[in-house]
Amino acid sequence: MLTAWAAAPVRGAQVVDRVVAIVSGTVILLSDARAELELGLLDPGAARDPIEAAMQRLIDRRLVLDEAGRGDRVDVDPAALGQALDGMRQRFASDAEYRRALAGLGLDERGLQRLVRDTLTARQYVERRFDSVLPPTEEELREYYASHAARFVRNGRQLTFDDALADLTAILQRERREQAESAWMDRLRRRADIREVYQSRPK
């Protein structure tokens, strides 16, 4: 992987784009990672290396899209697509700035639509796949309530199990879903041929 650094650019030159990862033959570019960050598709938060974070996100998305392509077609609602594109435009002060940003990323309107559609498709596929996670049993709910009672305090008052049931169910359902998603993504990653070309900067 150190060979990726071997080709030093000419003095004064800037690496404007390169490969950051290859997922089952599909190439992910540095400009793809920048697009995630600059268009607001990913909030790097406290990530030490936003490019690395964006790359991992793009790897996951690629795996999900490949998986989705094996099954029934996932149709993205045109209204949702339009709404997402509008939201992206509104991040920029003017239309000129928006277009300049797209040009800097190597995107045109069609390319941006494709990017947003892929994002929504992946999200929709995952939601549909893990829509019907088994609901928690009463025993599991009671056990969670007993070990996390402090979470179910409202206005200084400890909620009873019955009062907290709706929140409990939602929390456990979400956690269960996240665990299932995470385990599924791990399996996808293990099965796929992934090469991370980009090396995060040393600490």
Add this chain to the structure above:
Amino acid sequence: MALAFLCWGAPEVCGQVPDQLLGREVRETRLRSGGQAVQDAQLEGLVEIRPGQPFAMDAVRETIVHLMGMGRYIDVQVSAFAEGDRVRVDIDLVPLPEGRRVAFTGDLGLPERTLRAAVEERFGASPAGNRAPDIARAVKERLADDGYLRASVDARPNEPAAPGADTVLHVTSGPRAVVGTVSYRADDPAVARDIQSRVPLRSGAYFNRVELRRRLDNAAERYRSQRYYEARADYTVEESERGESVDLTISFVRGPRVTVSVKDKALTPSQLAEFVPAEREGSIDEDLLEDSEARIEDYLRAQGYRDADASYERLAKGDRLEIDFTVKQGALYRVADIRFEGTGAVGASDLAPLMSLAKGQPFVQSRLDADTRAVLAAYRQRGYADASARPAIEPVPGARTAGEAPVVVVMRIEEGPQTIVSAVEVTGTRSLTEADLTAGLATRVDGPLYEPDVQADRDRMLVTYLNLGYRAAQIDASVTVSADRRSARVRFAIQEGPKVYVDHVLVVGNNRVSEATIRRELLLKPGEPLGLQAIEDSQRRLAALGVFRRVTLSELQHEADDRRDILVTVEEAPATTLGWGGGVEFQEVENIEVAPRGFFEIGRRNLWGRNRSINFFSRVSLRRRTFTELDQTAQPVDVTTTNVEYRVIGSYREPRFAGTAADLQVAIGFEQGSRTSFSYRSESARVNLSQRYREHWNLQGQYSIERNDIFDDRINPLDRPLIYRLFEQVRIGSVSLTGVRSTRDDLFNPKRGTIVGLNGELALRPIGSEVGFAKTFLQGFVYRQLPSSPRVVFAAGARLGLGAGFPREVPRITPDGEPILGPDGTQLTSTVQDLPASERYFAGGDTTIRGFQLDHVGEPDTFDRDGTPIGGRAELVLNGEVRMELWKDLGVVGFLDAGNVYSSVSNLSLGRVRAGAGFGLRYNSPVGPFRVDFGFKLGTLRTYGPNREDRFALHISIGQAF
């Protein structure tokens, strides 16, 4: 903010393009690899960042994607910097590392090659880095197999001790366990002692669980082969605290010795072994025995014993176990009659041929089920979607006996309404007309509605779109049936999607074969639609070159939906082939002859980067022969000679000769051989150009020259004409032209189609021939399956040959071969205008007129005074044959053949033909039809020389007669 900070700290990492570069004119683009400039036309063709064009990021992205599509690089880095008011661009290509390395560090315990072999066996030679946890587990298991029970294996990335490796496994093998105490337990002390001798475990030896398992399985298998089918072996392990030793307990259960039998000999021993596979499976568990019951019952019911019943009983007798089967056949159900009730539009005469059950045959329920499905399918195909068929079995009153139960099969049918297609609608098509799409559809207006046809039509239309490049096309087929179910509207709703075009065609993997040769075979061209059929045909054409071991065409997705690159990856086959060998031939003539022989051949293809090939074959043998001849005193003496036989053939082949679509073949051959009464030497050369036109036509032009010489002549005068015909002792050089049109469905056993061929040949002195002649041959054959009975094929053919020799002067010789001289001492000559013996026409035999033996059809002047056929200058052959498949690969034929051979073209007459008829047997062997034909002559038998014709002729050969 974080991104901005990162970019400020290391702009070469974050790739943010300064605004001042975008839009500026590109001055130069340079390809580099490892610091060196790269000059490769194919790579340069993939670069979208072009001098003179504005610098744009979309071109940068396209360039990287194109270059990565070659499959050679792990990274492509595009750098840009301002040079004045323009931009210079550098593209650095980082090659793929050679395979993905797995490195081992730490205390391995076993040799590294052993661990690596275990990894490669499961994960291949270059496993992906993300498989590291699985690889670590596999290595740990491998160590445990050899006694490293406490080994730990960690997968570590970026290990300094192993630079350049994708996966680094740090191994801590720990102690290797040795065998401590061993105890053997079995259901019999003698068995325990036997197991101890077969699976000896020495205290202090290294523990290997794989070897232990293997020995235990072998021991159990040995007992199972002696009918102890329940024999089982296992072991338990108790590890010491630190894993340095293991105490083993070997448990062996022999079980009883099993005998499987059937009462009253209801099954033969081989049937019993087949239906109750206890010995083969090494088991007598309940599932196997219950399955055996079902197998026996199914077998008997398939013979017509509808009430067959099989059961078994386990009888334990000491250390033996008897499995006793009782089989009750019951009465044999036989079909007395088949009736159809409720038929209307579809009559019983249409349904009866669909039934596999027939009067007099045993009744088998599974066949009735299949027949019911066939009847229903017949109704559905006619538009009766709601039709039902309910079979019933009715006993024949008073006809049942202890052994037989005649039954009547009654098929009760309710047809229901017939649904006719009232309209076929196609919506959403923009690029094709509705007429184009609906031509050839099975679903048509006023035809019956049949759902499978609707789906097949949908698929057919979809393939049409895919072949035009509409790769995302979707077609929904829907059927709306009227309330009375008598009519239906069929609608095909099409979403064409974008048309996809080929952007770049990339070729990788070729070393000797030129890229031009590969691109010539591709039907995919940049800018043209990316059709499915074009991909398949391109792959087929490349494979047909015969120079590649593997050919793969893959599509590389673009940023844009409507363009794709095509990556052609080839793996070349070895260019040079070598073969050699030797042997000994034994032959008994007058004595046993032994002839050692050897051969050598070498071939080379891909000559000069194109699909040219050259081959050289040689064979040599030494034949020692002893024969008897008369010496000067007329006494018989044995003469021994050693003859050298050889055959040397050189050939050259060039497809697409001189840029045309024709294939060129050149062959030169030299041969010397010996037969019982003569030896011969033969030299030949041939140049052939052939070309296929469209689908069915083939044209071929050829020049050939050949000469034979006979020596060591001991030929019987009666055999001389045949031998001189095979080894014509004149040099013949000729040009010929052949055209063939063939639509046969099979080369060796056609059932449909025709073949028509015309050949013309001209031999002249200026082109090397010692004799001149002209010949033409016209033939045509037709094959048709009878529509009402596909097992019957009618075949017919006609052949017409015409030839004429050009006048030439031939020296006159005496019967002893001495020249005849004129008064002035010069040799006398005669003017001869005849075809050489090898070029004359002959008829009669297994492929022409089968009532006659080989070559024995002809006018009287085409035979010599001894009755030996000498051939003619014209022939006519007419054939008719009916071929019928009887059962599986066996068939019969009946034939009628007619024709004749004429001494001159002017003698040709349909009024003077000989005829033969007969029948034959056919067997479709894996190498082609094997046939026996028995023919007899029609009309008056003739006498040629001293020989009167036989009425009959028998022919045995491979392949159809025509």
